[in-house]
Amino acid sequence: MSDLLKTMASSVSGMAAQSARLRLVSENIANADTPGYRRKLVPFEQVLEGHGQAGAVRTGKMHLDTSELESVFQPSHPMADEDGYYQGSNVNLMLEIADAREAQRSYEANLKMFDQARHMTSSLLELLRR
Amino acid sequence: MKFDIGILRMANDLAVHAAARQAVISENIANADTPGYKARDITSFSDSFVEAVDAPKAMRPARAGHLAINTNMHKYDIFEDAAFGAESPNGNSVSIEDQMVRAAEVRQQHQLALGIYNKSMDILRAGMGRIR
Numbered sequence: 001m002s003d004l005l006k007t008m009a010s011s012v013s014g015m016a017a018q019s020a021r022l023r024l025v026s027e028n029i030a031n032a033d034t035p036g037y038r039r040k041l042v043p044f045e046q047v048l049e050g051h052g053q054a055g056a057v058r059t060g061k062m063h064l065d066t067s068e069l070e071s072v073f074q075p076s077h078p079m080a081d082e083d084g085y086y087q088g089s090n091v092n093l094m095l096e097i098a099d100a101r102e103a104q105r106s107y108e109a110n111l112k113m114f115d116q117a118r119h120m121t122s123s124l125l126e127l128l129r130r
Numbered sequence: 131m132k133f134d135i136g137i138l139r140m141a142n143d144l145a146v147h148a149a150a151r152q153a154v155i156s157e158n159i160a161n162a163d164t165p166g167y168k169a170r171d172i173t174s175f176s177d178s179f180v181e182a183v184d185a186p187k188a189m190r191p192a193r194a195g196h197l198a199i200n201t202n203m204h205k206y207d208i209f210e211d212a213a214f215g216a217e218s219p220n221g222n223s224v225s226i227e228d229q230m231v232r233a234a235e236v237r238q239q240h241q242l243a244l245g246i247y248n249k250s251m252d253i254l255r256a257g258m259g260r261i262r
Contacts, residue, residue: 003146003149003150003152003153004149004153006156007153007155007156010153010156010157010160011156011159011160014156014159017160018163021163043165044165045164046161056160057160057161057164102163105226106159106226109159109226109229109230110156110159110160112233113152113155113159113160113233114156116233116236116237117152117156119237120148120149120152120237120240123240123241124145124244126244127244127248
């Protein structure tokens with residue numbers, strides 16, 4: 001029984017981490033056209049239990065992508081410099097969509113594991129109900 | 131009288147093994163996107179069963195008041211086991227598809243264990259003259 005509860009706990013941690021990632025992806029997409037915006041990234045880390053055994057997952061400290069900001073040529077823009085360029089964001093929409101797909105896929109896998117553990121628990125309890 | 135029926139114990143062990151394997155698989159899936167994580171699995175039921183049968187007999191309580199050492203508490207060996215070619219550039223070796231197949235095996239195994247348990251109990255009840 002405790003193994004099944006542990007299953008649910010690690011699935012829940014996985015879902016929480018994936019939804020945090022999905023939240024950052026949507027923030028990045030929302031700010032794709034904000035001048036000077038740097039895309040946010042979050043690393044995944046294993047949560048180590050007592051004797052070096054990996055169990056759940058968690059998201060680490062959020063950091064910003066330090067890659068070059070896109071230079072956009074638009075002389076009429078209020079933030080444009082003397083050459084007519086201003087700094088856009090470094091959000092790559094294709095990358096964000098791919099990231100969102102991966103997050104969704106992993107979220108569904110975690111959900112499926114949670115559902116299976118729940119199903120196993122309930123059929124176990126069904127034995128007592130006779 | 132000690133109520134110890136081999137088939138019920140075996141069904142119990144099978145269900146315990148299924149739950150332990152399910153825990154490891156869900157950890158793998160939770161860490162499906164963690165850089166450097168290696169997919170893991172536990173000893174198969176048949177291997178762990180053979181080990182348990184071959185192992186020298188554990189200590190048995192000599193009197194009713196003694197504490198028994200719980201030999202049913204299995205500790206399965208956990209080892210790294212990834213599908214062929216599942217390693218991604220960030221060092222993660224979890225393939226969600228592979229883990230799903232393993233989870234389906236686990237589900238089947240758990241259902242089998244509970245089914246055997248149920249059936250054996252029905253037979254016992256029938257033997258006592260009480261058919262459900």
